[in-house]
Structures are given as C-alpha cells and as structure tokens.
Amino acid sequence: xxxxxxxxxxxxxxxxxxxxxxxxxxxxxxxxxxxxxxxxxxxxxxxxxxxxxxxxxxxxxxxxxxxxxxxxxxxxxxxxxxxxxxxxxxxxxxxxxxxxxxxxxxxxxxxxxxxxxxxxxxxxxxxxxxxxxxxxxxxxxxxxxx
Amino acid sequence: xxxxxxxxxxxxxxxxxxxxxxxxxxxxxxxxxxxxxxxxxxxxxxxxxxxxxxxxxxxxxxxxxxxxxxxxxxxxxxxxxxxxxxxxxxxxxxxxxxxxxxxxxxxxxxxxxxxxxxxxxxxxxxxxxxxxxxxxxxxxxxxxxxxxxxxxxxxxxxxxxxxxxxxxx
Numbered sequence: 001x002x003x004x005x006x007x008x009x010x011x012x013x014x015x016x017x018x019x020x021x022x023x024x025x026x027x028x029x030x031x032x033x034x035x036x037x038x039x040x041x042x043x044x045x046x047x048x049x050x051x052x053x054x055x056x057x058x059x060x061x062x063x064x065x066x067x068x069x070x071x072x073x074x075x076x077x078x079x080x081x082x083x084x085x086x087x088x089x090x091x092x093x094x095x096x097x098x099x100x101x102x103x104x105x106x107x108x109x110x111x112x113x114x115x116x117x118x119x120x121x122x123x124x125x126x127x128x129x130x131x132x133x134x135x136x137x138x139x140x141x142x143x144x145x146x
Numbered sequence: 147x148x149x150x151x152x153x154x155x156x157x158x159x160x161x162x163x164x165x166x167x168x169x170x171x172x173x174x175x176x177x178x179x180x181x182x183x184x185x186x187x188x189x190x191x192x193x194x195x196x197x198x199x200x201x202x203x204x205x206x207x208x209x210x211x212x213x214x215x216x217x218x219x220x221x222x223x224x225x226x227x228x229x230x231x232x233x234x235x236x237x238x239x240x241x242x243x244x245x246x247x248x249x250x251x252x253x254x255x256x257x258x259x260x261x262x263x264x265x266x267x268x269x270x271x272x273x274x275x276x277x278x279x280x281x282x283x284x285x286x287x288x289x290x291x292x293x294x295x296x297x298x299x300x301x302x303x304x305x306x307x308x309x310x311x312x313x314x315x
Contacts, residue, residue, distance in 0.1 A: 020226040021233060024219055038205055041222035045201040052202060 012036040012055070013123065016046040016062035016075065026061070029116035035123070042068035043075040050083055057086055059123050063112075064092025064101075073100065076107045087126040089119070192238025192305050193217045197227045197255060198271075199246045207241065210294045211301070224250035228258060237266055239305055241297070244272035244280070256283035267304050269297070 013035045017023035020041070027037045038055070040046040043066055049055055060079060064072035076088045088107035090097065091114055098109040108122060194216045198204035201222070208218045219235060221227040225248040231237065240259060244252035252270055259266050260283045270280060273290035281287070285304055288297055 020221060020229055024230070024235075027220075039208075039220045040201055041226070045222065048201050049205070 010034050010036050011058040011123075011127065012038060013059045013061055014038045014040060014046060014049055014057045016040045016043060016060065016066070016072070018042050018063060018066045018068075022063075026116055026119060030120065030123075033120050042066045043070045043072070044068045046075055047078065050079065050086075057083075059087045059089065059126060061089045061091065061119060061123070064090050064094050064097055076101065087123075087130065089122055089126070091119075191217075192309075193219055193236060194301065195219045195221060195227060195230065195235070195237045195240045197221045197224060197240060197242040197246070197252070199223055199243060203243075207294065207297070210298055214298055214302075216301075223248040224252065224255040227255055231259070231263060231266075237263075238308070239267040239269065239301060241269045241271065241301070244270060245274065253280045253283070256280060259283070267308055269301065269304070271297070 013030055015023055015027050015030070015037055017026070017039075018041055023039055023041070027039050030037045038049055038057070040049055043062070046060065046062065050057060050060075060075070062072040062075055066072060070078070072090045072092060076090060079086050079088055089110060090101045090107050091110045091112050093112045094100070098111070101107040101109040108126065110118060110122060194211050196204055196208050196211070196218055198207065198220075199222055204220055204222070208220050211218045219230060219237065221230055223246050224242070227240065227242065228250060240255070242252040242255050246252060250258065252272070256268050256270060257279075259268055268284040269286040269288060270284045271288045271290055271292060286300055288300070
C-alpha cells in the first residue's frame with residue numbers, strides 16, 4: 001500500500017496504457033529502475049488515481065490512443081488544468097502527435113514503438129528540468145524577500 | 147493437538163472476514179496446510195496475476211503483494227488476463243474479481259484457467275455470491291470487502307502448499 005500511504009521515497013510514475021503487454025513491460029522496467037509505478041488501463045482509471053488525495057504522482061506516461069471517455073491528449077489537458085506540477089510524457093503513433101502534444105499541454109512526446117530505456121531517460125530529463133526550475137524559483141524569491 | 151494454520155486463522159477472524167473453504171480443491175488439503183519459513187522463498191518466486199477492474203483496489207492489492215516480495219502482474223479485466231496467459235506469461239496464482247466488464251468475467255476466467263493452465267492456483271474475490279459452478283474451479287474464495295493481510299496470508303499458504311507438491315518455477 002506504499003503508493004497510497006507513503007509519498008516519500010522514489011518518484012511515482014503513472015503508466016496509462018490499454019495494451020496490457022506494453023503496460024506490463026514498461027511498468028516492470030520502470031520498477032526495475034527504482035520508480036514506484038501505478039498502472040492504469042485507460043484515462044478513466046488514470047483520473048481515479050489522480051483524483052485520489054492520498055496518491056502523489058510525479059510523472060504521467062500515457063499512450064495517446066486509448067478507448068474510454070478520453071484519449072491521452074484529453075488526459076494531458078485535464079492534468080494541465082487540474083494538477084500543476086505533474087510532468088507528462090505522451091507516447092503514440094498518431095501523425096503530428098509530437099507537435100500536438102506540445103501545443104496542447106507542453107507535454108513531451110515519444111513515438112511508438114519506444115525503447116524502455118528512452119522512457120527512463122525522458123523521465124530523468126524531466127526530473128532534472130523540474131529541479132532546475134525549482135532552484136530558479138528559489139533564487140528568484142530570495143532577493144524579493146529582503 | 148495443534149490445529150492447522152488455516153483453521154486457526156479462520157477461527158481468529160471469525161465473522162469479520164471470511165476466507166471460505168467452499169472449494170473441494172482447497173478442502174482436500176485443508177487439514178494439511180502448513181507453512182514454514184522454509185516454504186516462503188520458493189513460494190514467493192511465483193508470479194501473482196491480479197485481475198481487478200477497480201483501479202484503486204487493484205493498486206492496493208498489487209502494492210501489498212509487492213511489499214511481501216511477490217512479482218505481480220496486473221490485469222484490468224478478464225480479457226487482459228486471458229491475453230497475458232495466452233501470451234505466455236508464467237503465473238503461479240491468479241487473484242480475480244468476479245464481476246468485470248468485457249467478454250469474460252471472473253468465473254469465465256477461472257474456467258479458462260482450469261482448462262488451459264490447470265496448475266495455476268486461483269483465488270476468487272467478490273462482493274456478491276458467485277455461481278455455485280465457480281467452486282469447482284477455484285482454490286479459495288474471499289468475500290469483499292476483504293482484509294488485505296488475510297488475503298496475502300492465504301496466498302502464501304496456497305503457494306507454499308503448491309511449491310511442496312508441485313514446485314512453481
């Protein structure tokens with residue numbers, strides 16, 4: 001129950017993917033790399049996880065094309081509107097997905113099929129970016145505090 | 147005379163949570179279920195497939211099992227579970243909900259497993275009374291809401307017994 005009760009420790013990645021084998025492989029790989037992973041089979045499941053107060057998500061790695069009430073773009077837009085601070089990586093084969101992802105929600109995009117290691121590298125890059133943003137904001141606040 | 151562990155636990159939990167030995171498959175071994183620390187390493191090499199369409203329930207159970215050292219594969223429906231098993235994922239035990247959307251519910255999944263993968267152990271969980279037919283397919287039945295630790299303990303017991311009689315690779 002660590003994902004529900006304990007938000008300290010490793011970063012938590014929410015993997016949203018309707019193809020069970022793809023979800024299993026990338027989730028196992030991320031766990032092997034030390035991430036805490038929560039699996040969602042579609043955007044509706046992802047929303048249930050994201051709306052749970054006791055679960056802190058750092059990164060959402062989502063497929064673009066999924067069945068259900070919304071696709072990966074819709075999920076990314078919802079996150080941008082409701083959960084600031086969560087990084088989003090979209091994966092898909094939709095033509096023009098990369099530019100669409102950036103326009104819609106500043107999400108980063110990985111073309112399918114992707115290498116698992118590429119996902120890990122992208123998550124690490126986003127974490128570094130988040131850290132540098134945090135440091136800049138700390139630096140920016142400090143002079144005003146005088 | 148010492149009672150078998152399963153009976154002691156059943157008596158301890160009383161009516162609070164019931165792990166019901168409905169199943170002939172389980173009852174055959176009911177009086178000889180014992181688990182020692184030496185059983186656990188072999189049993190925990192087994193992969194547990196959790197089949198549950200409620201994501202938060204699936205998450206809690208999968209997390210609990212991983213914390214106990216199991217390798218867990220998650221399926222959000224009976225259809226996903228069938229795909230995994232047909233795709234060659236080696237599973238030692240399946241925990242499945244009964245009522246799930248899709249082409250195959252928990253009872254259908256249990257029937258499929260008994261036909262195609264008779265060595266896989268099955269624990270069924272449900273908030274409703276399931277069909278009497280299901281008891282012929284499963285190794286244990288737990289009514290919802292269930293106590294996670296009790297479910298994990300019974301998974302340990304079933305896998306430990308299984309590893310003694312028919313080692314799980």
